Protein backbone atom coordinates (compact mmCIF):
# COMPACT_ATOMS: atom_id res chain seq x y z
CA UNK A 310 0.00 0.00 0.00
CA UNK A 311 1.22 3.52 -0.74
CA UNK A 312 2.26 5.43 2.37
CA UNK A 313 -0.41 7.88 3.53
CA UNK A 314 2.19 10.44 4.51
CA UNK A 315 3.37 10.91 0.92
CA UNK A 316 4.76 14.40 0.43
CA UNK A 317 4.05 16.50 -2.63
CA UNK A 318 6.72 16.15 -5.29
CA UNK A 319 8.76 19.27 -6.08
CA UNK A 320 8.43 20.74 -9.56
CA UNK A 321 11.49 21.89 -11.47
CA UNK A 322 10.68 24.61 -13.99
CA UNK A 323 13.44 25.32 -16.45
CA UNK A 324 13.79 26.98 -19.81
CA UNK A 325 15.81 29.70 -21.47
CA UNK A 326 15.82 33.20 -20.07
CA UNK A 327 12.80 34.94 -21.57
CA UNK A 328 10.83 31.72 -22.14
CA UNK A 329 8.15 32.93 -19.73
CA UNK A 330 8.93 31.14 -16.45
CA UNK A 331 8.30 34.19 -14.24
CA UNK A 332 5.11 35.05 -16.14
CA UNK A 333 3.61 31.60 -15.59
CA UNK A 334 4.86 31.20 -12.01
CA UNK A 335 3.37 34.56 -11.06
CA UNK A 336 -0.01 33.33 -12.29
CA UNK A 337 0.38 30.02 -10.50
CA UNK A 338 1.14 31.64 -7.13
CA UNK A 339 -1.66 34.17 -7.61
CA UNK A 340 -4.20 31.44 -8.30
CA UNK A 341 -2.93 28.92 -5.72
CA UNK A 342 -1.29 30.96 -2.96
CA UNK A 343 -1.22 28.16 -0.40
CA UNK A 344 -0.47 25.10 -2.51
CA UNK A 345 2.96 25.98 -3.82
CA UNK A 346 6.12 27.37 -2.25
CA UNK A 347 9.68 28.38 -3.00
CA UNK A 348 12.59 27.04 -1.00
CA UNK A 349 14.53 29.42 1.24
CA UNK A 350 18.05 29.99 -0.14
CA UNK A 351 21.28 30.05 1.84
CA UNK A 352 23.54 33.07 1.75
CA UNK A 353 26.73 34.26 3.39
CA UNK A 354 25.75 37.92 3.08
CA UNK A 355 24.55 39.79 6.17
CA UNK A 356 20.83 40.22 6.77
CA UNK A 357 19.37 43.60 5.82
CA UNK A 358 17.05 45.30 8.29
CA UNK A 359 13.79 43.39 8.48
CA UNK A 360 15.17 40.21 6.92
CA UNK A 361 14.48 37.25 9.17
CA UNK A 362 16.75 34.22 9.27
CA UNK A 363 15.00 31.18 7.78
CA UNK A 364 12.44 33.33 5.99
CA UNK A 365 14.22 35.76 3.67
CA UNK A 366 17.28 33.53 3.59
CA UNK A 367 19.11 31.02 5.71
CA UNK A 368 21.96 33.28 6.81
CA UNK A 369 25.14 31.28 7.35
CA UNK A 370 28.88 31.81 7.70
CA UNK A 371 31.30 30.99 4.89
CA UNK A 372 32.49 27.99 6.91
CA UNK A 373 28.98 26.57 7.26
CA UNK A 374 28.29 27.24 3.59
CA UNK A 375 31.46 25.52 2.43
CA UNK A 376 30.85 22.57 4.72
CA UNK A 377 27.44 22.11 3.09
CA UNK A 378 29.08 22.33 -0.35
CA UNK A 379 31.54 19.58 0.60
CA UNK A 380 28.66 17.41 1.83
CA UNK A 381 26.87 17.85 -1.54
CA UNK A 382 24.05 19.60 0.28
CA UNK A 383 23.37 22.11 -2.49
CA UNK A 384 21.39 21.68 -5.68
CA UNK A 385 23.07 24.77 -7.02
CA UNK A 386 25.27 27.45 -5.61
CA UNK A 387 27.05 30.48 -6.97
CA UNK A 388 29.07 33.49 -5.95
CA UNK A 389 27.78 37.01 -6.58
CA UNK A 390 30.26 39.68 -5.64
CA UNK A 391 31.90 38.47 -2.44
CA UNK A 392 28.84 36.52 -1.23
CA UNK A 393 27.79 32.93 -1.73
CA UNK A 394 24.22 31.88 -2.48
CA UNK A 395 22.70 28.44 -2.84
CA UNK A 396 19.59 26.27 -2.91
CA UNK A 397 19.96 23.39 -0.47
CA UNK A 398 18.34 19.99 -0.76
CA UNK A 399 17.15 20.35 2.84
CA UNK A 400 15.35 23.64 2.07
CA UNK A 401 13.42 21.98 -0.74
CA UNK A 402 12.50 19.05 1.51
CA UNK A 403 11.35 21.51 4.14
CA UNK A 404 8.72 22.96 1.76
CA UNK A 405 7.46 19.46 0.94
CA UNK A 406 7.25 18.65 4.66
CA UNK A 407 4.88 21.61 5.04
CA UNK A 408 2.61 19.92 2.51
CA UNK A 409 3.38 22.35 -0.30
CA UNK A 410 4.66 21.62 -3.76
CA UNK A 411 8.10 23.20 -3.90
CA UNK A 412 8.78 25.06 -7.12
CA UNK A 413 12.36 25.31 -8.34
CA UNK A 414 13.05 27.81 -11.10
CA UNK A 415 16.52 26.74 -12.22
CA UNK A 416 18.73 26.39 -15.24
CA UNK A 417 20.22 23.37 -16.96
CA UNK A 418 23.09 22.68 -14.53
CA UNK A 419 20.63 22.84 -11.65
CA UNK A 420 18.36 20.37 -13.42
CA UNK A 421 21.26 17.92 -13.68
CA UNK A 422 21.98 18.36 -9.97
CA UNK A 423 18.37 17.76 -8.92
CA UNK A 424 18.38 14.54 -10.94
CA UNK A 425 21.22 13.27 -8.73
CA UNK A 426 19.22 13.81 -5.51
CA UNK A 427 16.40 11.81 -3.94
CA UNK A 428 13.96 14.76 -4.28
CA UNK A 429 11.77 12.79 -6.72
CA UNK A 430 10.95 15.97 -8.61
CA UNK A 431 8.83 16.41 -11.71
CA UNK A 432 10.47 18.33 -14.53
CA UNK A 433 8.83 20.78 -16.90
CA UNK A 434 10.64 22.66 -19.64
CA UNK A 435 9.29 25.91 -21.00
CA UNK A 436 10.24 26.28 -24.61
CA UNK A 437 10.04 29.46 -26.67
CA UNK A 438 8.36 29.02 -30.07
CA UNK A 439 11.71 29.85 -31.71
CA UNK A 440 14.97 31.59 -30.89
CA UNK A 441 13.78 34.53 -33.03
CA UNK A 442 10.64 34.96 -30.93
CA UNK A 443 12.73 34.59 -27.76
CA UNK A 444 14.95 37.43 -28.95
CA UNK A 445 11.92 39.66 -29.61
CA UNK A 446 10.55 38.91 -26.13
CA UNK A 447 13.86 39.60 -24.42
CA UNK A 448 14.09 42.92 -26.25
CA UNK A 449 10.42 43.66 -25.57
CA UNK A 450 10.91 43.01 -21.85
CA UNK A 451 13.38 45.88 -21.82
CA UNK A 452 15.33 44.65 -18.79
CA UNK A 453 18.55 43.48 -20.42
CA UNK A 454 21.42 45.23 -22.16
CA UNK A 455 22.49 44.16 -25.65
CA UNK A 456 25.43 42.15 -24.30
CA UNK A 457 23.18 40.31 -21.82
CA UNK A 458 20.64 39.54 -24.55
CA UNK A 459 23.34 37.98 -26.73
CA UNK A 460 24.61 35.88 -23.81
CA UNK A 461 21.08 34.75 -22.99
CA UNK A 462 20.39 33.73 -26.58
CA UNK A 463 23.62 31.75 -26.73
CA UNK A 464 22.74 29.98 -23.49
CA UNK A 465 19.19 29.43 -24.80
CA UNK A 466 20.49 27.33 -27.69
CA UNK A 467 22.29 25.08 -25.18
CA UNK A 468 19.23 24.79 -22.94
CA UNK A 469 17.00 23.87 -25.90
CA UNK A 470 19.51 21.29 -27.12
CA UNK A 471 19.75 19.73 -23.66
CA UNK A 472 15.95 19.63 -23.33
CA UNK A 473 15.87 17.20 -26.27
CA UNK A 474 17.76 14.59 -24.25
CA UNK A 475 15.50 11.59 -23.81
CA UNK A 476 13.94 11.33 -20.37
CA UNK A 477 15.13 14.65 -18.91
CA UNK A 478 11.72 16.33 -18.75
CA UNK A 479 8.28 14.99 -17.92
CA UNK A 480 6.67 17.72 -19.99
CA UNK A 481 7.80 20.23 -22.58
CA UNK A 482 5.48 23.20 -22.98
CA UNK A 483 5.87 25.53 -25.94
CA UNK A 484 5.03 29.05 -24.80
CA UNK A 485 3.54 30.33 -28.03
CA UNK A 486 0.10 31.64 -27.13
CA UNK A 487 0.12 32.60 -23.46
CA UNK A 488 -3.38 31.41 -22.51
CA UNK A 489 -2.83 28.02 -24.09
CA UNK A 490 0.60 27.60 -22.47
CA UNK A 491 -0.82 28.69 -19.11
CA UNK A 492 -3.58 26.06 -19.35
CA UNK A 493 -1.02 23.35 -19.96
CA UNK A 494 1.36 24.60 -17.28
CA UNK A 495 -1.38 24.96 -14.68
CA UNK A 496 -2.65 21.44 -15.41
CA UNK A 497 0.85 19.99 -15.03
CA UNK A 498 1.47 21.78 -11.72
CA UNK A 499 -1.85 20.98 -10.05
CA UNK A 500 -1.50 17.26 -10.89
CA UNK A 501 0.74 17.17 -7.83
CA UNK A 502 -1.76 18.88 -5.55
CA UNK A 503 -4.38 16.92 -3.61
CA UNK A 504 -8.01 17.83 -4.18
CA UNK A 505 -7.49 20.05 -7.23
Ligand SMILES: Nc1ncnc2c1ncn2[C@@H]1O[C@H](COP(=O)(O)OP(=O)(O)OP(=O)(O)O)[C@@H](O)[C@H]1O
Pocket residue numbers: 324325326327328329330331332333446447449450484485486487488490
Ligand atom coordinates in the same frame (compact mmCIF):
# COMPACT_ATOMS: atom_id res chain seq x y z
N1 LIG B 1 3.21 33.58 -24.57
C1 LIG B 1 3.78 34.80 -24.59
N2 LIG B 1 3.54 35.61 -25.62
C2 LIG B 1 4.13 36.85 -25.70
N3 LIG B 1 4.96 37.34 -24.75
C3 LIG B 1 5.24 36.55 -23.69
C4 LIG B 1 4.66 35.25 -23.55
N4 LIG B 1 5.12 34.71 -22.38
C5 LIG B 1 5.94 35.64 -21.84
N5 LIG B 1 6.00 36.75 -22.61
C6 LIG B 1 6.84 37.96 -22.37
O1 LIG B 1 8.18 37.58 -22.62
C7 LIG B 1 9.09 38.25 -21.71
C8 LIG B 1 9.93 37.20 -20.96
O2 LIG B 1 9.11 36.48 -20.03
P1 LIG B 1 9.59 36.16 -18.53
O3 LIG B 1 10.23 37.36 -17.94
O4 LIG B 1 8.43 35.54 -17.84
O5 LIG B 1 10.73 35.06 -18.85
P2 LIG B 1 11.63 34.16 -17.85
O6 LIG B 1 11.69 32.80 -18.45
O7 LIG B 1 11.11 34.29 -16.47
O8 LIG B 1 13.03 34.88 -17.97
P3 LIG B 1 14.30 34.91 -16.87
O9 LIG B 1 14.79 33.50 -16.76
O10 LIG B 1 15.28 35.83 -17.55
O11 LIG B 1 13.76 35.48 -15.60
C9 LIG B 1 8.22 39.09 -20.79
O12 LIG B 1 8.22 40.42 -21.26
C10 LIG B 1 6.81 38.46 -20.92
O13 LIG B 1 5.81 39.41 -20.69
